[in-house]
Amino acid sequence: MGRCAGNRDLRGWIERLTERNGFCALPVVVGKSQPLAFRRWSPGEPLKSGVWNIKIPKAGENVRPNIVIAPVLGFDSYCFRLGYGGGYFDRTLATLSPKPRILGVGYACTEITTIYPQPHDIAMDMMVTEAGVSLPHKE
Numbered sequence: 001m002g003r004c005a006g007n008r009d010l011r012g013w014i015e016r017l018t019e020r021n022g023f024c025a026l027p028v029v030v031g032k033s034q035p036l037a038f039r040r041w042s043p044g045e046p047l048k049s050g051v052w053n054i055k056i057p058k059a060g061e062n063v064r065p066n067i068v069i070a071p072v073l074g075f076d077s078y079c080f081r082l083g084y085g086g087g088y089f090d091r092t093l094a095t096l097s098p099k100p101r102i103l104g105v106g107y108a109c110t111e112i113t114t115i116y117p118q119p120h121d122i123a124m125d126m127m128v129t130e131a132g133v134s135l136p137h138k139e
Contacts, residue, residue, distance in 0.1 A: 072106035077137035
């Protein structure tokens with residue numbers, strides 16, 4: 001899979017969300033093989049480097065999200081995602097009750113026939129790409 005044209009920069013969306021009294025929480029790796037924490041963050045608040053040099057909030061309370069936006073390397077028509085390794089999103093989603101709404105974000109050209117989902121994989125509720133929104137295919 002090569003890099004596709006498009007932009008997955010969600011900062012403008014986050015700014016509009018906070019203007020409407022919503023809030024954003026960024027995922028934080030707490031430890032190897034542990035579920036992610038979600039730390040509240042607003043544009044302009046300081047960030048620091050976390051695991052794999054991914055930016056995370058320097059401060060902020062941990063919150064339980066009702067919507068999770070998950071980046072994808074690939075996805076299939078059933079809205080299963082191929083992630084960046086480690087199983088953090090699936091492990092985290094399995095612990096959240098009630099389950100939040102899960103939105104995948106990626107490029108349309110990364111859709112593949114199947115990711116060969118495993119029993120621990122959790123399907124997304126929808127996939128958002130530059131081509132539009134896809135809902136899971138039902139058999």
